[in-house]
Structures are given as structure tokens and as C-alpha cells.
Amino acid sequence: MNDSLYIAATGMHMQQKSVDTISNNLANVNTPGFKKGKVSFEDLVYREVSRSGRTDETQGAGSLWHGSGVGIFSLAKVFTPGELKKTDLPLDIAIQGDGFFEVTTVDGSSAYSRGGSLMVDKDGFLATADGHALKPSIHIGLDAKEISIKADGRVLARNGNQTEMNEAGRIELAHFSDTTGLQSLGGNLYKPSERSGDAIYGKPGEDGVGTLAQGFVESSNVKLIEEMVDLMVAQRAYESSVKVIQASDEMLAMSNNLRK
Numbered sequence: 001m002n003d004s005l006y007i008a009a010t011g012m013h014m015q016q017k018s019v020d021t022i023s024n025n026l027a028n029v030n031t032p033g034f035k036k037g038k039v040s041f042e043d044l045v046y047r048e049v050s051r052s053g054r055t056d057e058t059q060g061a062g063s064l065w066h067g068s069g070v071g072i073f074s075l076a077k078v079f080t081p082g083e084l085k086k087t088d089l090p091l092d093i094a095i096q097g098d099g100f101f102e103v104t105t106v107d108g109s110s111a112y113s114r115g116g117s118l119m120v121d122k123d124g125f126l127a128t129a130d131g132h133a134l135k136p137s138i139h140i141g142l143d144a145k146e147i148s149i150k151a152d153g154r155v156l157a158r159n160g161n162q163t164e165m166n167e168a169g170r171i172e173l174a175h176f177s178d179t180t181g182l183q184s185l186g187g188n189l190y191k192p193s194e195r196s197g198d199a200i201y202g203k204p205g206e207d208g209v210g211t212l213a214q215g216f217v218e219s220s221n222v223k224l225i226e227e228m229v230d231l232m233v234a235q236r237a238y239e240s241s242v243k244v245i246q247a248s249d250e251m252l253a254m255s256n257n258l259r260k
Contacts, residue, residue, distance in 0.1 A: 003066070004248040010069030011241035014041055017072060018234040025222045032085075033115035033188045034220040035077040036227075042073035076180040077190075079114075082221040084213060090147045091118040091126075094218045097210015099173030102199065103132035105189070110135065112174055112199065115188040116217055120144065126155070126171075130187055138169030151211040153204040173209040174199035 021037045028034040046065045084094050093116035095101075100112035117129040126138045138155050140147060146158040148165060153172065156165040176182065181195025192198060202209040 002248050002252060003068075004244055007067070007069040008241040008244035008248070010044065010071065011244075012238055014039075014070050014072060015234045015238040015241065017075075019231065019238070021075065022227050022231050022234065025227050026224070029220050029222045029224060029227075031188075031220050032117060032217045033082070033113070034222065035079050035082075035114065036220070036222045037075060037184075038078050039075050040073040041070050044068040044071050074180070077182060077184060078221065079179040080221050082219040084216045085219050086216055088215045089117075090149070090214060091120075092116060092215055092217045093118060093149055093171075094213045094216035095173065095210050096213055097173075097208070098175045098179070099202075099204070099209035100175065100190070100199075101128070102135040102172070102174050102201075103128055103189070104135055105132060105185075109191075110199075111185055111189040111191055112182070113188050113190070114218060116212075126169075132189075134171065136169065136172060138171065140168055149212055149214045151205060151213070153212055171204065171212065172201055173204055174201050175207075175209045176200065 018039045021039050025036040028036075044067060046067050048063050048065055079098070081096075084096070095114060095116060100114060101116070103111055103113055105111050111132070113128060113132070115128060118126055118134070119129055119131075120140050120142065121127040121131060121133065124139050124141045125133050126140055127133045140155070140157050141159045143160050144157045145160070145162075146165065148156040149171070150156070153170045155168045155171060157168045158165050176192060176199060177197040178195055181193045181197070182190040183193050184190055200207070204211045
């Protein structure tokens, strides 16, 4: 068996996964709150191919080993902060820090989001632009004339003929011990995993969850130059694996054409 064919094939497959991830990053370069993905690789299992008479402390007594190729170690999100873009819209809220909004999904379960474009839903509650209600619930009312969201999460609203702003509730934020372990649900929503640990809740400005900035949205953290460089590296690595397969195929052809 010519192992180089299969080893090179794993290299081609993994580099294709890397290109797919880069493609998704580039497609979302203008998506507010988007966090880029990153592929990490690991070498596959090593196996013993022969035994020699020498002793090698790093590989074992008289053993010769070689690897089986490459695989994906992780496909994780990178939660570095994106640039804040000023919109001056009262329900655009950016998180300055590591926190997440907790929302209620369609099936009633909890999810977490960095996207801060909010709206008032049909029942008068604050919700994300996709209609997911914030947790804890904050009732603004459908006749709110003015809404102010403070850095510490306090939500003030002036309804109807009121002359003063009244506190409607307070936005809480959550953070995780390992954000790279969060599982993406799409729509800038995430759910915790065993790796990320359970959500740790806190008030904005306390416990390291960050503060809120009204009238701003967080831009995507995708950097075009970095993605283009990574794309070229993946393309060249893919090309190298193809050349290995071509060379192995030529060697096999030579063996098949041997004459006694």
C-alpha cells in the first residue's frame, strides 16, 4: 500500500475545510457582530512500520513510526472584539467587553448573542432584530417616545404623555470561562457546551462582562488582509498535497511497467 496517497488526500481534505471557513469569514465581513471562524489542525495516529536494532529514546526501543496524515483539532470562533460603528439609533447597543446578551429562542431555550440591534416586539418587550426576546424580559411598551440605555444596563423609557424617563428594567450580560467552546447556531447566536462551561451572569460594568454603548453596533472582526493571506497559504498547501499524489502515482506507474 502506498501510504503517501492517503496521507496527501487527508491534507487536501483538511485544506478544503480551511478554505470553506475562510470563505464563510469573507462572506460575513460586513455582518454586524459576526465572529470569524478558525480551523486548527492536528496530526493523525502514528503507527509502527518496522523495527530496527537501534534504540531511540524518543520513538521507543528499535521502533520506526510514521504518521497517517492530518485532521481537524478544532473549528472554533475567535471572539476578539470588532470595531464599534456609530449609528445613533437608540436601540443599537454594542457590548464593550466579553459579555453576551441572553435571549429566548423559538423553542423556548436560551441562547447568547453579541448582536446588539434591538427592537420592541409586538408585545412591547425588548428583543433582538430577529425577534428573540431578551432575558430577563424588559417591557418598554408600544407607545415609547424615548428610550435611553445606560452603560450599566439600565433601560429608561418615556411613554405617552409622560414628562420624565422611568426605569423599565436592566439588561444583564453573561460571559463564559472559555468562549472558544461556544457552539454556533447561526444568526449570531451561540449555545454553551461542556468546554465553554455554563454562563456566568453579571451586571454591565461588573464582574468583567463589559459595558453597553447606545447608538453603536459592533462590526465583524474579520480582517480582509489576514483572510486573504490565509487563503493563499491554504491554496499552496492544497497544491503541495496534489503534487505528492501525482508523484506517488508516477512511482506506482513505474513499478507497474517493470519488466523482468
